[in-house]
Amino acid sequence: MSIHGIAVRIEKLNKSFGSNHVLKDIDLDIAPGETFSIIGPSGTGKSILLRHIIRLETPDSGQIYFNDQPVFDNGRPLPQTFRSSMVFQSSALFNSLTVAENVGLWLREHRICPEARIRELITEKLAIVGLEGTEGLNTSELSGGMRKRVAIARSLAMEPDLVLYDEPTAELDPVTTDELAETIRSLRKKTGNTTIIVTHDLNFALYLSDRIAMMHRGEIIEIGVPDQIRNSANPIVQRFIRTTTKGIQGG
Ligand SMILES: Nc1ncnc2c1ncn2[C@@H]1O[C@H](COP(=O)(O)OP(=O)(O)O)[C@@H](O)[C@H]1O
Numbered sequence: 001m002s003i004h005g006i007a008v009r010i011e012k013l014n015k016s017f018g019s020n021h022v023l024k025d026i027d028l029d030i031a032p033g034e035t036f037s038i039i040g041p042s043g044t045g046k047s048i049l050l051r052h053i054i055r056l057e058t059p060d061s062g063q064i065y066f067n068d069q070p071v072f073d074n075g076r077p078l079p080q081t082f083r084s085s086m087v088f089q090s091s092a093l094f095n096s097l098t099v100a101e102n103v104g105l106w107l108r109e110h111r112i113c114p115e116a117r118i119r120e121l122i123t124e125k126l127a128i129v130g131l132e133g134t135e136g137l138n139t140s141e142l143s144g145g146m147r148k149r150v151a152i153a154r155s156l157a158m159e160p161d162l163v164l165y166d167e168p169t170a171e172l173d174p175v176t177t178d179e180l181a182e183t184i185r186s187l188r189k190k191t192g193n194t195t196i197i198v199t200h201d202l203n204f205a206l207y208l209s210d211r212i213a214m215m216h217r218g219e220i221i222e223i224g225v226p227d228q229i230r231n232s233a234n235p236i237v238q239r240f241i242r243t244t245t246k247g248i249q250g251g
């Protein structure tokens with residue numbers, strides 16, 4: 001399979017809502033094909049940062065580059081030659097449609113290839129997420145974990161250069177969370193996509209990320225490979241690690 005994957009560089013990104021300074025001088029450099037997670041407590045600006053990357057928000061100042069091409073011009077999103085696709089927390093599937101119809105939705109809407117090719121692509125993307133043979137199932141009959149994988153297959157149907165996830169484990173039980181982590185890891189090998197994951201689930205991020213950035217109150221306070229995050233000397237990072245693993249370690 002062809003390697004897709006773009007570099008994402010964020011420079012001095014700032015965003016306020018009224019007096020609420022939500023993103024403060026965010027700098028990030030994400031390599032092509034990297035699986036990069038942004039962790040941190042809720043309300044800290046993670047989703048807003050992701051929404052800038054998919055151009056649903058525009059910055060007050062600063063810039064994002066995809067492969068060195070600027071994404072915004074004077075606060076307006078520029079037309080893009082790169083494709084990004086987002087897997088939303090709720091999966092956002094259409095329950096009245098089958099699995100195959102959900103995965104093929106974007107392809108059919110944009111009429112970018114003949115129907116026979118669309119069917120092939122649907123089968124290919126379902127296989128990538130381990131759902132071969134489920135084309136005819138009703139989406140409403142699926143478990144939460146399967147729904148999530150259908151949503152991933154649907155985002156892959158666009159052949160994206162960049163795949164983004166906002167809180168992918170939010171509605172999943174521990175077993176399904178493990179399955180999802182494996183799915184995202186194997187996707188990396190199969191597609192070479194650059195992947196950005198926003199999550200408050202530290203263990204999930206530690207398990208599958210090449211690198212992790214921790215956000216706190218609108219700032220990136222730590223960045224590194226999983227071991228560097230685990231061993232961070234930053235007291236805020238250590239407190240976050242203790243809090244989010246309390247259930248396992250008994251405090
Ligand atoms: N559309 C909006 N208008 C005003 N404030 C917003 C808007 N979206 C988010 N915020 C504020 O931005 C901050 C960060 O939100 P968010 O990025 O959703 O946090 P996180 O994803 O880390 O939980 C919060 O204080 C939130 O209230």
Ligand SMILES: [Mg+2]
Binds near residue numbers: 046047167
């Ligand atoms: Mg969020």
